Amino acid sequence: MSRQVPSDLLGDLRGAYISGEFSNYREWTFPFVLNRLITIYQAHGMRVQEIENDVLSSMFVSLMDRQNMGIRDSSGNRIIQLSETDTSPDILPNRYRQLADLVRFYKPSCIAETGTWNGGRAIEMALAAFQNSDSVHYIGFDLFEDATPQTDHEEFNVKPHNTKAAVQKRFEEFAEHIKEKENKTFTFELTKGNVRETLNKLDKTKIDLALIGSGNSEKTVQIEYNAFKMSLLWWLIISLPKTMRLRVFHQRNTKGLSRSLTRSR
Numbered sequence: 649m650s651r652q653v654p655s656d657l658l659g660d661l662r663g664a665y666i667s668g669e670f671s672n673y674r675e676w677t678f679p680f681v682l683n684r685l686i687t688i689y690q691a692h693g694m695r696v697q698e699i700e701n702d703v704l705s706s707m708f709v710s711l712m713d714r715q716n717m718g719i720r721d722s723s724g725n726r727i728i729q730l731s732e733t734d735t736s737p738d739i740l741p742n743r744y745r746q747l748a749d750l751v752r753f754y755k756p757s758c759i760a761e762t763g764t765w766n767g768g769r770a771i772e773m774a775l776a777a778f779q780n781s782d783s784v785h786y787i788g789f790d791l792f793e794d795a796t797p798q799t800d801h802e803e804f805n806v807k808p809h810n811t812k813a814a815v816q817k818r819f820e821e822f823a824e825h826i827k828e829k830e831n832k833t834f835t836f837e838l839t840k841g842n843v844r845e846t847l848n849k850l851d852k853t854k855i856d857l858a859l860i861g862s863g864n865s866e867k868t869v870q871i872e873y874n875a876f877k878m879s880l881l882w883w884l885i886i887s888l889p890k891t892m893r894l895r896v897f898h899q900r901n902t903k904g905l906s907r908s909l910t911r912s913r
């Protein structure tokens with residue numbers, strides 16, 4: 649105000665009268681006052697661009713949205729802490745539909761999975777395996793809460809992260825439930841870390857079926873393949889890069905994999 653010459657201020661008052669703005673002063677809410685100011689500034693030459701609602705909402709990030717759970721601060725620390733008790737919701741892409749059939753067909757009682765994620769796939773496989781077995785042992789590998797934006801980028805991971813504690817709790821509850829309801833025994837072991845390092849400590853002789861589905865980088869898939877190829881009767885590769893879909897390979901058939909990897913480059 650102190651920088652405006654009186655004739656400008658009088659001009660604004662006159663403008664407010666002529667435009668009818670003087671009779672609009674009836675609310676004192678933030679948008680109302682903002683609108684009055686916009687009118688005055690427009691009269692002084694300000695250009696106003698209307699923004700559609702959907703554009704506006706995509707400009708803001710809701711920290712409550714599950715999709716944004718992975719947001720980090722500038723030091724790389726999580727802004728929203730992962731839950732120690734709840735896992736992310738299950739999903740069922742089309743390519744997984746054959747999985748339960750395959751489990752029922754091969755009747756495994758010891759199942760390994762790389763990329764345990766929220767534990768949903770493990771439970772799905774165990775339920776199918778219980779149709780032919782009274783006990784199922786599950787061996788899972790994942791980065792869990794150690795996953796970072798860098799590992800997501802390197803492994804083409806788009807799924808939200810889960811803590812090992814939350815998945816463990818889910819499995820304990822499932823084991824209790826299936827014991828009580830069906831008198832079946834579900835046991836499990838979970839290993840946290842990068843499969844590039846953790847798989848070599850695994851005793852593969854006891855595994856009947858492995859679902860390979862952690863990282864999608866060529867290096868990780870190759871390590872997973874090498875880790876399981878000699879000890880399994882059958883193994884599955886699932887959730888490989890977009891160009892591939894569910895494939896089943898026989899123990900010694902490495903041709904399929906090298907062909908797939910070539911196509912994915």
Ligand SMILES: C[S@@+](CC[C@H](N)C(=O)[O-])C[C@H]1O[C@@H](n2cnc3c(N)ncnc32)[C@H](O)[C@@H]1O
Pocket residue numbers: 761762763764765766769789790791792795799803805807809841842843844861862863864868886887
């Ligand atoms: C696509 S999700 C797994 C999907 C799950 N197997 C299923 O069938 O629903 C990939 C998971 O692998 C984990 N992951 C990715 N790269 C990994 C790596 N190099 N070592 C261990 N876990 C990894 C991620 O943390 C994520 O939970």
